[in-house]
Amino acid sequence: MxxxxxxxxxxxxxxxxxxxxxxxxxxxxxxxxxxxxxxxxxxxxxxxxxxxxxxxxxxxxxxxxxxxxxxxxxxxxLGHGHPAVTEAVASVLGTGQLWAGQHLREIELVEEMVEILPNAERIRLGQSGTEMDQLALRLARAATGRRRVIRFAGHYHGWLDPLFVDPATDPYPAQGAPLTPGQSAAAAADVVVIPWNDVDAVAAVFDAHDDVAAVFMEPILSNVGMIMPRPGYIEAVRELCEKNGALLVLDEVITGFRVRLGGAQELLDVRGHLTVYAKAMASGFPVAALAGPADVMDLLATPAVMHGGTYNTGISAVAAALATVRVLRDTNxxxxxxxxxxxxxxxxxxxxxxxxxxxxxxxxxxxxxxxxxxxxxxxxxxxxxxxxxxxxxxxxxxxxxxxxxxxxxxxxxxxxxxxxxxxxxxxxxxxxxxxxxx
Ligand SMILES: Cc1ncc(COP(=O)(O)O)c(C=O)c1O
CATH class of the missing domain: 3.90.1150.10 (Aspartate Aminotransferase, domain 1)
Incomplete structure (x- = not known):
């Protein structure tokens, strides 16, 4: 005592x-x-x-x-300053930090992630969870030609206008409203916010709207408590998405590479369509990823659907991510x-x-x-x-x-x-x- x-x-x-x-x-x-x-x-x-x-x-x-x-x-x-990560970063510092072009380590990182992760035919790398959530939204809209988004109260998908949205009214389902002064109400108006873990609530929104592009959720709600999905819930939401022509985006920014190597999707044996990864994949360096099927992700293969970023795949950040993913894979x-x-x-x-x-x-x-x-x-x-x-x-x-x-x-x-x-x-x-x- x-x-x-x-x-x-x-x-x-x-x-x-x-x-x-x-x-x-x-x-x-x-x-x-x-x-x-x-x-x-x-x-x-x-x-x-x-x-x-x-x-x-x-x-x-x-x-x-x-x-x-x-x-x-x-x-x-892996803990602060894992030697494999710091050594990997130290070994590339002298080669330069950013080339605005491709390099071998980013190719290796993506190849190894495609091997490891469930449901990842293609991967685009970026710098933060917020950014990759925005990219998931853009791709879902581009792929479906629709604009509306379903998301769940208490889930967090970054701080930007189109997803940082709370229910404006009670009872559910509620039209989204801005969560902070300075936010666009017009962006929030594209979002419907409903309670999580309730299949009927999702079905009701699909019944009311035929323009839903995507459903966003954390597969384990980690930004309010630590709440597991009810058995069969994620599977049912995925089925509703497929029936209604929308994409299920699983935000694994917290759970990815943390609850298992393959994240919550491996732990729970569930699958979304698009998955967002960040945090645990890079030991504190700014690397994030969007993973998904080739037919959706390859919309990024031409300039028609836009995603940019001066600092994407920075040399030391990618070296850190590659070392992190390898240590996680090899040491389990x-x-x-x-x-x-x-x-x-x-x-x-x-x-x-x-x-x-x-x-x-x-x-x-x-x-x-x-x-x-x-x-x-x-x-x-x-x-x-x-x-x-x-x-x-x-x-x-x-x-x-x-x-x-x-x-x-x-x-x-x-x-x-x-x-x-x-x-x-x-x-x-x-x-x-x-x-x-x-
Ligand atoms: C589930 C989830 N999605 C997205 C984000 C945003 O990620 P970032 O802070 O890297 O922009 C976070 C951040 O905590 C998160 O927990």
Missing amino acids: STNLQTPPTDVRSQRYARSQELIERASRTAPAGVHSSFRLKGSPTPLVYERAEGSRLWDVDGNCYVDYAMAFGPHV PYPQMMEVGGALIDGIRALAQRHGVELSVDGIGPVFQTRFGPAGGVHDRQTYMERSDPALADRFLWALQDRGVRITHRGTWFLSASHTHADVEETLEAVDGALGAL
């Missing part, structure tokens, strides 16, 4: 994060709030400033060390991540029970989520919100941070192949302390 049961007093916390506070104050004079993504705004007592990372560990500028489960929000499936770290992550999940559940705290853990070893609410009964955003206490989750987040464990602000825990049982033990001691301090 940890002796560190109380949240440190404010002055102690201020001292612990003094350099971060100083630097964020300075950064705020020249950058909005001193950060460069809206997802980094949240922090206590301030967004932290970090200095270095290695394996499962991350250090901030005050010298505090964290067992890192944020893992840059998912990319570090998934059973180990299931095992180590599974021990952590079991340990957190046991501690929650011992403390009498209603804390549920949803997901599997490589990625799971801690939710303050009763176990079970969560199958979409609505039921998640009804069964979770965000204020308690925030207090837990900061209490863990104070004890040297970093998770994401959504309560998501990303494991890596570098996390060990010793990390789990240390983490559970922090969880014990944090639960005691709530």
Whole structure:
């Protein structure tokens, strides 16, 4: 049992994060709030400033060390700075960074991905999940000659106008509405937002509209909790898509190369039509991919359907992706991540029970989520919100941070192949302390 049961007093916390506070104050004079993504705004007592990372560990500028489960929000499936990745990058640095032309490593990367991934006859590489989601949308529209999109409440497909859309009205199905000031309402009007995990809701939209180009979903909802699809759900949605001439886009930005080498489609034995990959495929370097059947993807073989990008297939980024994919393929770290992550999940559940705290853990070893609410009964955003206490989750987040464990602000825990049982033990001691301090 940890002796560190109380949240440190404010002055102690201020001292612990003094350099971060100083630097964020300075950064705020020249950058909005001193950060460069809206997802980094949240922090206590301030967004932290970090200095270095290695394996499962991350250090901030005050010298505090964290067992890192944020893992840059998912990319570090091998852990920070895996030697195969850093060596691959170092070996190409002297050859130049960008040629606006093709190179052997990008050909090899795509060939190896086509071998590994389910449902990938052709692949186009880009730089971010947001970008590849946009490309999936463009291709679906180009292939079908239609414009409307079905998406699901709580799923995230990047921050750009055509997909960053929420339901405008209740009840479902709801016309999409912008989620942020400055967004085009006209773009959002092409989107219908419905609850996930409900086949009838999808069928109702197809009944009402004959111009649906695509259905977008995360195959495992990872941006609100960590919610599995109901058995047969994805298969049924795919069937509805095929019956109605639309494409099913599976957004595997989080699950791809993480829950299994072949992502959620391998884990669940399901298939979409187009698949988006990013994060875990490149160990933190900007490489993302859209995979799909030749007849759709080859629309990109002429300039008729446009996708560009000065920085696409940068030399060091592709070297990092190739090394990452090869290590994942050759070492198969998934059973180990299931095992180590599974021990952590079991340990957190046991501690929650011992403390009498209603804390549920949803997901599997490589990625799971801690939710303050009763176990079970969560199958979409609505039921998640009804069964979770965000204020308690925030207090837990900061209490863990104070004890040297970093998770994401959504309560998501990303494991890596570098996390060990010793990390789990240390983490559970922090969880014990944090639960005691709530
Ligand atoms: C499921 C999903 N799709 C798309 C994105 C956007 O990816 P990126 O941040 O690389 O643009 C994210 C980012 O977290 C995501 O979780």
